[in-house]
Amino acid sequence: MRITFCQGVLAVAIAVNLLILYYISRLQQRILHRHRDHVQPGSRQQLGLLKPGVTVLIREFEDFENYVPDVVRSFVRQKPELPVVVAADRLPYPPMVLPSAPNIQVVLLKPSPDQPALVFRPETYVRTEYVALVPDGVRADSTSQLERMVEELKDSQNQAQMVAAPVNSLAPLRCLNLKVSLKEWTAEYTAAPPASTLCGALRGELVLLLRTRDLFNLSVPLAKPSLTSLFVQTSLRGWAVRVLDVSFSALHRPLLTSSHNQWKADNLAKSHRTQLFQDFGIKRVILEDGKQQWFGCGKETPRCFGTIHDDTPEYLYQNRWTPPCCLKALRETAKYVINILEASGVRYWLEGGTLLGAARYQDLIPWDYDVDLGVYLEDIPNCELLRNAESGSVVDEKGFVWEKAIEGDFYRVQYSERNHLHVDLWPFYPKNGLMTKDTWMDHRQDIEFPEHFLKPLVPIQFAGFLALAPNDYRSFLELKFGEGVIENPEYPNPALKSMKKGN
Incomplete structure (x- = not known):
């Protein structure tokens, strides 16, 4: 059988492709085996048995384009025995060709079912007292840079738990204060004074050095984005970072050589940031320029908490308060509903805990x-949306949902079809001088009250606008909740979760 020229070319091409695939496969296996072979069960060093020195830890890089091998070579060129750990979520592809040496290791952070857990823990590989977090594209210019950082950290131990050196001295770091309130689901950045060298957080490219014990005592030491994650966690511990006058050079600018790769990197960074704040339970970030970023629920998503049991939402059991995105949605819904009631001639007033919040x-x-809003039953027909809600849910032009509540004779306006944060409207009517209604809930404050509290209604500041409230609202609230209720905050069901007892 004769082989044509085209068949021969095709056969050669197939053989070349097979060789390439074989080479890549062997290269990846060699990297993976090197990663596994350096750690055997039972050989792990404990954090209390660390030796002097620094381990370079490279975490922030992109699989699809990076200069990690160059970074590693630049550091080991200055000090061949320097420990270097490259931490990746999974085996990098395309494969990275790193210098072959026992002090250079790749750590995979995503567990595999056929391996022991310690293989995927980065602290297994870091056996020095200090660790330097080095981003992609950094060049070590001398052996003294890391040594200088260690000495500075030792000298600063009473003030700073971390030290930082900028990458490229022409791009100074921005020193920030960072306040994180888990109770309020919020992280707030503010600019530090110009002369500050002690910071709560930093913006810019940098090498960060800290004690290995400190790093791996954080909840998630290598979450991405690395610096955002670290500074959120360290701010909760009251740690500071000192900015040094030492700096590192950059290997390449820019790191990403195509607009497509830049687009991929930007999307990944956004995804990592969103996931990080979701994992940390941070739903509002206030930037140093005052702009706000929201990572919680909106009109197109469900609300941030589930069904309420015994008047005690799940976030109270987590020692948190209402997520700020939910408070924002409630304010928006309340203002919208009140505007429609006022335009329709429906008399309303702030009720129950809503009035208590306005007063306090x-x-x-x-x-x-x-x-919660109270309304006069006889005014309900004045509002077209409430009239229409009698026969079924109505989604208005702004996406709010007006409906008759299934729990009884009252109305509910939901933030959206997906997000069921809501305003309840309770229809009252006068009877023998008292305001009463047809549906009562098992709440202490849900009682009849004299109509004179509503004649007249008075304006009160609430959620950034003026709303109407019963006159003498202090007496009104004390009738419903008890004496001194404005000055003595308490959770809705103290028997289950008490603010005063802290349980």
């Missing part, structure tokens, strides 16, 4: 989960 905070109670 001029806003919602920080742990509240809905808004």
Whole structure:
């Protein structure tokens, strides 16, 4: 059988491709075996048995384009025995060709079912007292840079738990203060004074050095984005970072050589940031310029908490208050509903805990989960949306849902079809001088009250606008909740979760 020229070319091409695939496969296996062979069960060094020195830890890089091998070579060129750990979520592809040496290791952070857990723990591989977090594209210019950082950290131990050196001295780091309130689901950055060298967080490219014991005592030491994650966790511990006058050079600028790769990197960074704040339970980030970023629920997503049991939402059991995105949605819904009621000639007033929040905070109670309004039953026909809600749910032009509540004779306005944060409207009517209604809930404050509290209604500051409230609202609230209720905050069901007892 004769082989044509085209068949021969095709056969050669197939053989070449097979060789390439074989080479890549062997290369990846060699990297993976090197990663596994350096750690055997029972040989792990404990954090209390660390030796002097620094381990370079490279975490921030992109699989699809990076200069990690060059970074590693630049550091081991200065000090051949320097320990270097490259931490990746999974085996990098395309494969990275790193110098072959026992002090250079790749750590995979995503567990594999056929391996022991310690293989995927980065602290298994870091056996020095200090660790330097080095981003992609950094060049070590001398052996003294890391040594200088260690000495500075030792000298600063009473003030700073970390030291930082900028990458490229022409791009100074921005020193920030960072306040994280898990109770309020919020991280707030503010600019530090110009002369500050002690910071709560930093912006810019940098090498960060800290004690190995400190790093691996953080909850998630290598979450991405690395610096955002670290500074959120360290700020909760009251740690500071000192900025040094030492700097590192950059190997390449830019790191990513195509607009497509830049687009991929930007999307990944956004995804990592969103996931990080979701994992940390941070739903609002206030930047140093005052702009706000939201990572919680919106009109197109469900609300941030589930069904309420025994008047105690799940976030109270987590020692948190209402997520700020939910408070924002409740304020928006309340203002919208009140504007429509006023335009329709429906008399309303702030009720229950909503009035209590207005009296105490001029806003919602920080742990509240809905808004309550009282309305005159006889005024309901004045509002077209309430009339139409009698026969079924109505989604208005702004996406709010008006409906008759299934729990009884009252109305509910939901933030959206997906997000069921809501305003409840309770229809009252006068009877023998008292305001009463047809549906009562098992709440202490859900009682009849004299109509004179509504004649007249008075304006009160609430959630950034003026709303109407019963006159002498202090007496009104004390009738419903008890004496001194404005000055003595308490959770809705103290028997289950008490603010005063801290349980």
